[in-house]
Amino acid sequence: MIGNPKWFERRKYGGWGIHPKTWQGWLYIAIILIPFVMFQALPYWDNETRMYVTIGWVAFLLLDTTHIMVALKRDERESKIESMSERNAAWVMVLILAVGILYEAISSALQQTFKVNIFLIIALFGGMIVKTISNIILERRAL
């Protein structure tokens, strides 16, 4: 992995993920981004090459970002704050998902065709499964 966790900090305001804290972090982004943009701007490659390079680039970015996020240390106060804000965000998302499913179910039923977006249901059940597994693991672990 290339990115050093010391160059970044967790995004607290305006989303999830990380953002650069030091000039090395900005340099890292430039080094990752500029060659990719230049590659895409050049006319020499066919669509298949572009697609494979994009997949590789996105995969690397995801892996490196995950590595940085996992390695970023938080003290107990930060962990508490993050847990509470993530919980609040999760509640809003669950509420909106549930309202969305209900809206789709009712509006489609009124038109005599029952149709609900499967991804909304998967998201809701996925969240439920993750919550259940988390509770099972955390209740057994010494916190």
Add this chain to the structure above:
Amino acid sequence: MKTRIKEFRARHNLTQEDLARKVGVRRETIVFLEKGKYNPSLQLAHDVAKALKTTIEELFIFGK
């Protein structure tokens, strides 16, 4: 909850940053601890008391 962290820290000539480094937290956490605006875990309270060579009872004053 009130704390005497600032007083003990001054006695040992430690800055907030020094204490934070000793107990493995961010300086902001020490700031909030000193203001009595953060309820630490027993582990952190123990670590802070140990770093300031005192006891939890001496350091943290719990109101009734």
